[in-house]
Amino acid sequence: MSDYNFQEIEAKWQDLWEKQKPFACDVLSDKKKMFLLVEFPYPSAQGLHVGHPRSYTALDVIARKRRMENYEVMYGMGWDAFGLSAEVYAVRTGIHPRITTRENINNFRRQMKSIGFSFDWDREIDTTDPHYYKWTQWMFLQMVKQGLAYKGPTQINYCPNCKTTLANEEVINGGCERCHGPVEKRIKEQWMLKITQYADRLAQELDTVNYISPVVDQQRNWIGRSEGAEITFTLKENNASITVFTTRPDTIFGASYMVLAPEHSLVDTLRPKISNWDAVEAYRLAAKQKTDIDRSDVTKEKTGVPLEGISVINPATNAPIPVWISDYVMMGYGSGAIMAVPGHDDRDWAFAKKFHLPILDVISGGNVQESAYTGDGVLVNSGFLNGLNVTDAKARMIEWLQKHDMGSAKINYKLRDWIFSRQRYWGEPIPMVLCQACGWVPLPDDQLPLVLPELEDYRPTDDGSAPLAKLTDWVKTTCPCCQGPAERETDTMPQWAGSCWYFMRYLDPKNDQAFCDPKILEKWLPVDWYNGGMEHTTLHLLYSRFWYKALADAGIVPGIEPYGRRTSHGMILGTDNEKMSKSRGNVVNPDSVVEAYGADVFRTYEMFMGDFDKTAPWSDGTINGVARFLRKVWALLEKIDSSAPPSIEQEKALHRAIHDVGERIERMKFNTAVSALMECINAFAQADSLPPSLLGDFCKLLSPFAPHMAEEIWQQLGNQGLVCQQSWPTYDSALLVDDSVTIGVQVNGKLRATITISKGASNLEAEAAALAEEGVKRALEGKTPRKVIVVPDRIVNIVVG
Numbered sequence: 001m002s003d004y005n006f007q008e009i010e011a012k013w014q015d016l017w018e019k020q021k022p023f024a025c026d027v028l029s030d031k032k033k034m035f036l037l038v039e040f041p042y043p044s045a046q047g048l049h050v051g052h053p054r055s056y057t058a059l060d061v062i063a064r065k066r067r068m069e070n071y072e073v074m075y076g077m078g079w080d081a082f083g084l085s086a087e088v089y090a091v092r093t094g095i096h097p098r099i100t101t102r103e104n105i106n107n108f109r110r111q112m113k114s115i116g117f118s119f120d121w122d123r124e125i126d127t128t129d130p131h132y133y134k135w136t137q138w139m140f141l142q143m144v145k146q147g148l149a150y151k152g153p154t155q156i157n158y159c160p161n162c163k164t165t166l167a168n169e170e171v172i173n174g175g176c177e178r179c180h181g182p183v184e185k186r187i188k189e190q191w192m193l194k195i196t197q198y199a200d201r202l203a204q205e206l207d208t209v210n211y212i213s214p215v216v217d218q219q220r221n222w223i224g225r226s227e228g229a230e231i232t233f234t235l236k237e238n239n240a241s242i243t244v245f246t247t248r249p250d251t252i253f254g255a256s257y258m259v260l261a262p263e264h265s266l267v268d269t270l271r272p273k274i275s276n277w278d279a280v281e282a283y284r285l286a287a288k289q290k291t292d293i294d295r296s297d298v299t300k301e302k303t304g305v306p307l308e309g310i311s312v313i314n315p316a317t318n319a320p321i322p323v324w325i326s327d328y329v330m331m332g333y334g335s336g337a338i339m340a341v342p343g344h345d346d347r348d349w350a351f352a353k354k355f356h357l358p359i360l361d362v363i364s365g366g367n368v369q370e371s372a373y374t375g376d377g378v379l380v381n382s383g384f385l386n387g388l389n390v391t392d393a394k395a396r397m398i399e400w401l402q403k404h405d406m407g408s409a410k411i412n413y414k415l416r417d418w419i420f421s422r423q424r425y426w427g428e429p430i431p432m433v434l435c436q437a438c439g440w441v442p443l444p445d446d447q448l449p450l451v452l453p454e455l456e457d458y459r460p461t462d463d464g465s466a467p468l469a470k471l472t473d474w475v476k477t478t479c480p481c482c483q484g485p486a487e488r489e490t491d492t493m494p495q496w497a498g499s500c501w502y503f504m505r506y507l508d509p510k511n512d513q514a515f516c517d518p519k520i521l522e523k524w525l526p527v528d529w530y531n532g533g534m535e536h537t538t539l540h541l542l543y544s545r546f547w548y549k550a551l552a553d554a555g556i557v558p559g560i561e562p563y564g565r566r567t568s569h570g571m572i573l574g575t576d577n578e579k580m581s582k583s584r585g586n587v588v589n590p591d592s593v594v595e596a597y598g599a600d601v602f603r604t605y606e607m608f609m610g611d612f613d614k615t616a617p618w619s620d621g622t623i624n625g626v627a628r629f630l631r632k633v634w635a636l637l638e639k640i641d642s643s644a645p646p647s648i649e650q651e652k653a654l655h656r657a658i659h660d661v662g663e664r665i666e667r668m669k670f671n672t673a674v675s676a677l678m679e680c681i682n683a684f685a686q687a688d689s690l691p692p693s694l695l696g697d698f699c700k701l702l703s704p705f706a707p708h709m710a711e712e713i714w715q716q717l718g719n720q721g722l723v724c725q726q727s728w729p730t731y732d733s734a735l736l737v738d739d740s741v742t743i744g745v746q747v748n749g750k751l752r753a754t755i756t757i758s759k760g761a762s763n764l765e766a767e768a769a770a771l772a773e774e775g776v777k778r779a780l781e782g783k784t785p786r787k788v789i790v791v792p793d794r795i796v797n798i799v800v801g
């Protein structure tokens, strides 16, 4: 037997898979379907990261197993190739993003093929392909038609470094997701998608899917549903009113002052009445420089300025209370104004202490001069609410407000509408034109795709306008409605657009008449199992659920949710236990791993390196251990003897592995599934000979992890066909009994039978097994035993008569 030449053998099987297409999905097949999905990558210039294959291998293992279980498996791959990085890279190198993107895609594809993923490559998709983004544009127009898209002035996050708008979800800790630089607030006309209209359903319908709980929790928190009331306060000085949002209308008798967000427009309106305008203006300027994260940091010292000359009437007490501005109140939430209840809210308490504002006790249970009391209790000092508990007082107060026309129940969401335009070149053009007579008009379907035009200078501009605006000939167009003069939208879509629906295109990637045949959608949706990164929970995953629901409401897709199940993998860290990054120099390149060890070792190692859902550091020691394991598997070919009967130990080892590997794969306990393979091999290696059928069955179990070696051994054993097309083996439970003992059963001192039970079986189990024996039944002659004495693992004595 020769040494295992992985370069040659892996290339051989990859070529064969490419020709024979054993992973091609027949969407019209009668088999049970299994739609498996991993997040398609952004094809960066750096190439594949070792983190990508963790997710891809995991679902590849599941895909390969399910095919062997006779499922029709859909497992596709493609490229989420629009976006800022390609453009930044292009600006730096002077090469058109289309060219660099194509090169990067080719490199990614080569890398993935070298790892032996069982994607159906005939279904490859690319979001920057006009045949693809035609449908992204078409779906956007469906949203326009449903009134879910609008263009309007909005406060946006602007990264002056990247010169682009960022969605709220793209602002991480107050900085730009890409360059980590500070983010400014600007007011700009933007295309917006009304994701807020779906806030309730996005939160509630999480009950209908099987997502890991951190994903459910993060999405619910991000949507941030809170129940409360809107209450109107009237200015003492005139009849103007200010509305606040509160989750605690029960505490209104304790509202001793009001706070407006510094940006609140009422501050401008009230300017003539404000006697300390200079201080107010200075404070507003300072607040503008701060990020929302800093502003809402509870550990930061509270700051603020009173609006001198202004007060409002507390509607419950009729007493005037002062009005302040402070940056702990955000303009983007609720109404940008609060009634402050320092006795029962921590932030208000800190503020009141600092500025010597009255702290009133309205819920019994604490000492509000010492700290805010936020627990439950009975209402005190609260007029008609006195004696009620918090829940009843809330309801009672809302009733009262409604009756007096001063407020009503209100549900608020933290979720904001999705800012959908970017002032960048490398994205899908937004297929809308602005007509002087008709307003915004969608392009008719027959003008799709609206192809991204060529541009000499695609750099972003300093004034924040879109690069496409420079193409005045392209911009000038005629209105599809009235044929009058009109102008094209020059903003492009955000990177998240193309990934909202990509999984559906795998089902019918070449269809020119529709994004997918509706019959195929009906059969294949929802996706059965979607694995991806936690970092996408409030971005891609939330956006695509919204997108899907909007399409579903338009009758375009079936059901209400795109993904039936969502799981997530832990991040792979460098050998130093730190996040891999170029600057730390701890990046592991998949190419060099495949070159040094081969794809099988790489794949098996990625599954073995630690609990799948946890972070795991790269370890060369462990990867060498995995390489030794696979060499040991290969060496078993030397022991093959077709005339040798299998030993009971070998058979037991195999059946234990069939049971454990199968079950652990389904639970994503890939590391212990690999251990089960290792244990089996150790047992096989102990004997001098091994029957080919046992090693053949083992190859089936090995093939999801190390598919190349599994095919090669399968072939060398003289088997027909591909191992990846065999049936997944089944186990014999009798062979799972770990260590069994055979003991005698005596009836009135005479041996009547022997039973085989597992070692350490309970007395009850032993007794039941003994009484079930024919010889014992005969000896008992239908009589009930007087006494059964079990000596564990030794003997069962039955006394009768």
Ligand code: ANZ
Pocket: 226, 245, 246, 247, 248, 251, 328, 329, 330, 331, 332, 333, 334, 335, 336, 337, 338, 339, 340, 341, 344, 345, 412
């Ligand atoms: C009075 C009150 C009394 C409050 C009390 C809380 C406790 P969630 O759960 O996040 O919705 N609030 C409202 N709008 C705000 C804004 N724009 N910026 C900062 N804070 C704001 O929180 C709602 C509560 O946060 C509201 O209820 C309000 O304070 C504050 F014992 O009103 B509460």
Ligand code: ZN
Pocket: 435, 436, 437, 438, 439, 441, 479, 480, 481, 482, 483, 484, 486
């Ligand atoms: Zn018109």
